[in-house]
Amino acid sequence: MDAAVHVLVFPWPRQGHINPMLQFATALVDTGIQVTFLHTEHNLRRFAQAHPPGLRLLSIPDGLPDDHPRGFLAFMESMCMAGSAAYRALLLALLSAADAPVTCVVADGTMPFAIEIPEELGIPALSFVTHSACSYLAFLSMPKLVELGETPFTADDLVCSVPGMEGFLRRRDLPRGLYCTEHGDGDPLVLKFAEAVGRTSKACALIFNTAASMERPALAHLASGTSDVFAIGPLHARSSSAASPSLWREDDGCMAWLDGHEDRSVVYVSLGSLAVITHEQFTEFLSGLAATGYAFLWVLRPGMVKTTTPALLREAVGAAEGGKGRVVEWAPQRDVLRHRAVGCFLTHAGWNSTLECAVEGMPMVCWPFFVDQQTNSRFVGAVWKTGLDMKDVCERGVVERTVREVMASDEIKAAAKAMAQQLRLDIAEAGSSSSELERLVRFVRELSV
Numbered sequence: 001m002d003a004a005v006h007v008l009v010f011p012w013p014r015q016g017h018i019n020p021m022l023q024f025a026t027a028l029v030d031t032g033i034q035v036t037f038l039h040t041e042h043n044l045r046r047f048a049q050a051h052p053p054g055l056r057l058l059s060i061p062d063g064l065p066d067d068h069p070r071g072f073l074a075f076m077e078s079m080c081m082a083g084s085a086a087y088r089a090l091l092l093a094l095l096s097a098a099d100a101p102v103t104c105v106v107a108d109g110t111m112p113f114a115i116e117i118p119e120e121l122g123i124p125a126l127s128f129v130t131h132s133a134c135s136y137l138a139f140l141s142m143p144k145l146v147e148l149g150e151t152p153f154t155a156d157d158l159v160c161s162v163p164g165m166e167g168f169l170r171r172r173d174l175p176r177g178l179y180c181t182e183h184g185d186g187d188p189l190v191l192k193f194a195e196a197v198g199r200t201s202k203a204c205a206l207i208f209n210t211a212a213s214m215e216r217p218a219l220a221h222l223a224s225g226t227s228d229v230f231a232i233g234p235l236h237a238r239s240s241s242a243a244s245p246s247l248w249r250e251d252d253g254c255m256a257w258l259d260g261h262e263d264r265s266v267v268y269v270s271l272g273s274l275a276v277i278t279h280e281q282f283t284e285f286l287s288g289l290a291a292t293g294y295a296f297l298w299v300l301r302p303g304m305v306k307t308t309t310p311a312l313l314r315e316a317v318g319a320a321e322g323g324k325g326r327v328v329e330w331a332p333q334r335d336v337l338r339h340r341a342v343g344c345f346l347t348h349a350g351w352n353s354t355l356e357c358a359v360e361g362m363p364m365v366c367w368p369f370f371v372d373q374q375t376n377s378r379f380v381g382a383v384w385k386t387g388l389d390m391k392d393v394c395e396r397g398v399v400e401r402t403v404r405e406v407m408a409s410d411e412i413k414a415a416a417k418a419m420a421q422q423l424r425l426d427i428a429e430a431g432s433s434s435s436e437l438e439r440l441v442r443f444v445r446e447l448s449v
């Protein structure tokens, strides 16, 4: 262990951020660097699985009682107040630690304070981006888009002022919020993200969980700015283990259920850890899936469908035509995507899910829910051509047609396979992502001197 270098890794305390930052922390530990991983107390209590060995775990309060729903804006506010005060106090304590003081911070780019506080205290801080580089660039371009009148973000017009994405990115592929779908440019969630991206882009380096082969033009534009840019992903593919620190209990029973199905005959459906849908949307998905005739494995987290209970959802899925559906509250997703029986993934195109699909060469049907997912799904459908993008349409006929087309398309399967092969090369020794990770480790060591 190299005691002269001590990195504090601090993710935004949500599943889709914890996963890649923990994978990153593990990669650092593997190089002999001392790493402390910072959770909130609430999350640390919820973790079912153990963390990888060699990591020191610490936690700070997020300022909310355990039974608080932690909606995005309330959570963000509480983290900025109570969370940031506790973080500052912890950093001060870690700075003066007698054994191995913290020499560098890698914090989630969603939280400007997590980068600005260490900088104020004289600790170098790097920003880790858990989203795609293309959606990051879209967020960064947001003020310019609004200034140039490239709004509302629901239109089909092509976007002109996001460099590197001319010709295929439409306004409806730009990040979208929750509250104001007519005018995404005015949505408080989108504005918060855009502000955070603007502030954290000034960190001394930006780390992306992506590969140059997936997002070369966006990365090139970002690298032409002031910060150093590192594209080191997909991080999860560096380890053969599919174990991930889950905030929910995984239902492994679905693996035996998958074993009983023919190759490439099942549709896996998951909208990630945050999306909440209406009962009408649930019904449209269910009817569309049932009409395809394919068996499907559907992740329905408790509370994910408004105004209904898991028991009623199970009943509805069980009664759907053919009774071919299986519901779980949380799946071992990486294992599911590797299973021979799964033929496509109906996904919200969250960046982790997109990467996990890409690594397994799994064709995608995208129904993006919010923020970066709109941009990711456009890349899947129009750039990589590894799936189809339903975008903001949730109708049973469209679900049925799109799933059928993706399950049957040899072109999409071939594109997904080619992307998976390229990503294997990227993360292999001397591949672009591995070389970037080595360069990043050198950079962190130099900052820590």
Ligand code: UDP
Pocket (backbone or CB within 6 Å): 015, 016, 017, 019, 244, 246, 270, 271, 272, 273, 274, 275, 299, 329, 330, 331, 332, 333, 334, 349, 350, 351, 352, 353, 354, 356
């Ligand atoms: N995930 C999982 N089991 C599930 C659903 C999701 O393990 O049943 C994991 C998935 O593998 C991914 C993460 O949760 O690593 C979701 O992250 P993503 O960026 O795709 O979406 P978010 O949850 O942030 O919207």
